[in-house]
Amino acid sequence: MSESNPSVLELRGSSISYFTGKMENYFRIKGIPYRFESMRFPGEVKRNKQVLGLSQMPVVQLPDGRWMTDTTKMIQWFECEYPERPIVPDDPVQAFVCYLLEDWADEWWWRPAMHYRWYYPEGARFASGHLAQEVMGGLLLPLFMKRAMLRRRQRNGYTRGDGIGPDAVLGIETDVANLFSQLERIFSVRPFLFGDRPTLADVGFAGPFFRHFALDPIPLQILRHTAPKTLEWVIRVWNSRLESAVGDLVSGIPDDIQELLKHLSRGYLPYLNANVTAVKAGKTRFTTTVDGVTYTKARTSQYRVWCLSQLRDRYHTMSCEAQTALSGVLRSTGVWDPLWSDVDLPMNDGQDSRLPFWGDHKMTMVNE
Ligand SMILES: N[C@@H](CCC(=O)N[C@@H](CS)C(=O)NCC(=O)O)C(=O)O
Known part of the structure; x- marks a missing residue:
C-alpha cells in the first residue's frame, strides 16, 4: 500500500470493476477525497479475508486503519459520517425506491x-488483458495463461x-435493451433519475453502466446507437458534485420510474424468491x-436473501403515513406481492450484521 497522504481514505479494487466504479462515483459526487489503488492478487485476497472475512472488490481502508467492504453498506456508513448534502432523497417513498x-x-x-464482458470475444479480450496486467501482475505466469485463467473463472x-x-x-x-430504452426516455426529460441532481439510484446504476455497459465494446456500441442520452448520463454522474448541484428533485414517483419498478417486479423479485x-x-x-428467460x-446466494430482508426492514422502519403512500406505488407496479411472498427468510443468525x-x-461464491 502506498504510504502517501495517509489522511485520505484508500479505495482498492480494479479500474474496470463494477462495484469499484460504483464506489468511485459515490465518493466523487459527495466530494469525499479518496486515493484509488489497484488490488493485487493473490496477496491481497489473503489479507482481505483476514481483516474482512471475505475478499471482494472494492475494499476501503479508512485513515484510522480500519477496513471496509460492500458498497451498499459502505455508502450508508459514509452517509452517516458525511450527513451534509445527502445522496438519499428526504421524501421517504423516493428514498425507499x-x-x-x-x-x-x-x-x-x-x-x-x-x-x-465475458461471452463476446471482444469483451473477453479487452477485460482479460486489462485484468491480467492490472491485478495479476504479481503472479509469475505467462500473460496468455493469466488471461485464459480469468476467462475461465469469470465464465464459470x-x-x-x-x-x-x-x-x-x-x-x-x-432485457438490457428494454432497460436502455426506459432510461433513454427518462434522460430525454431530466438529467438524473429523480431530477436535477444525482441520488442513490444514479449511484446504484453507475455500477452496471460506468465500468461495464459504457466501457465494454459490445454494450458501448449498443448504447451509442440506441441510447446516447444514457451514455451522456453516465459521464454526467461521474462529473457531478452535490456541492455544486443546483435544482430540485421531482415530486413523487414519476411514471417513467414506475416503469422501472414494473420491470424489476417481473424479473428481479421473482428471481429473488x-x-x-x-x-x-x-x-x-x-x-x-x-x-420469459430461463x-x-x-448459483444460489445467501447474500441476496439478506438483500431482500434489508428492503423489508427498511419498509418496517417507515412511518405509517409513508408506508401507506409507498404501498400504493408498490402495489400498482407489481412490486408488493413478490416483495413479501415468502414470510420466513432463510437467514443465518446475525447474517451480514457486521457490514x-x-x-x-x-454475492455468489466463486473460488479465487
Ligand atoms: N455486494 C458487494 C459486491 C462486490 C463484488 O461482488 N465485487 C466483485 C467485483 S466488481 C467481486 O469482487 N467479486 C468477487 C469475485 O469475483 O470473487 C458490494 O456491493 O461491494
Missing part, C-alpha cells in the same frame, strides 16, 4: 454486465456458470424462468 433501484442495479444487472462463475445457458442469451440481451426457495431447500444451484443452474466492517457472504 432509491434503495430498491440500487439493489436491482447491484444484484440483477450484474449478470448481464458480466455476460456482455458469472455467466455460463451462473445460469446463462445458450437459450438465455437472447432474453438477457432483450426462487433464490429464497433454493436456499431453504439447501440447494447450491437452481433453475428458474422469470420474465436461468439454468444459477461494512466484516462480511459473511459474497
Whole structure:
C-alpha cells in the first residue's frame, strides 16, 4: 500500500470493476477525497479475508486503519459520517425506491454486465488483458495463461456458470435493451433519475453502466446507437458534485420510474424468491424462468436473501403515513406481492450484521 497522504481514505479494487466504479462515483459526487489503488492478487485476497472475512472488490481502508467492504453498506456508513448534502432523497417513498433501484442495479444487472464482458470475444479480450496486467501482475505466469485463467473463472462463475445457458442469451440481451430504452426516455426529460441532481439510484446504476455497459465494446456500441442520452448520463454522474448541484428533485414517483419498478417486479423479485426457495431447500444451484428467460443452474446466494430482508426492514422502519403512500406505488407496479411472498427468510443468525466492517457472504461464491 502506498504510504502517501495517509489522511485520505484508500479505495482498492480494479479500474474496470463494477462495484469499484460504483464506489468511485459515490465518493466523487459527495466530494469525499479518496486515493484509488489497484488490488493485487493473490496477496491481497489473503489479507482481505483476514481483516474482512471475505475478499471482494472494492475494499476501503479508512485513515484510522480500519477496513471496509460492500458498497451498499459502505455508502450508508459514509452517509452517516458525511450527513451534509445527502445522496438519499428526504421524501421517504423516493428514498425507499432509491434503495430498491440500487439493489436491482447491484444484484440483477450484474449478470448481464458480466455476460456482455465475458461471452463476446471482444469483451473477453479487452477485460482479460486489462485484468491480467492490472491485478495479476504479481503472479509469475505467462500473460496468455493469466488471461485464459480469468476467462475461465469469470465464465464459470458469472455467466455460463451462473445460469446463462445458450437459450438465455437472447432474453438477457432483450432485457438490457428494454432497460436502455426506459432510461433513454427518462434522460430525454431530466438529467438524473429523480431530477436535477444525482441520488442513490444514479449511484446504484453507475455500477452496471460506468465500468461495464459504457466501457465494454459490445454494450458501448449498443448504447451509442440506441441510447446516447444514457451514455451522456453516465459521464454526467461521474462529473457531478452535490456541492455544486443546483435544482430540485421531482415530486413523487414519476411514471417513467414506475416503469422501472414494473420491470424489476417481473424479473428481479421473482428471481429473488426462487433464490429464497433454493436456499431453504439447501440447494447450491437452481433453475428458474422469470420474465420469459430461463436461468439454468444459477448459483444460489445467501447474500441476496439478506438483500431482500434489508428492503423489508427498511419498509418496517417507515412511518405509517409513508408506508401507506409507498404501498400504493408498490402495489400498482407489481412490486408488493413478490416483495413479501415468502414470510420466513432463510437467514443465518446475525447474517451480514457486521457490514461494512466484516462480511459473511459474497454475492455468489466463486473460488479465487
Ligand atoms: N455486494 C458487494 C459486491 C462486490 C463484488 O461482488 N465485487 C466483485 C467485483 S466488481 C467481486 O469482487 N467479486 C468477487 C469475485 O469475483 O470473487 C458490494 O456491493 O461491494
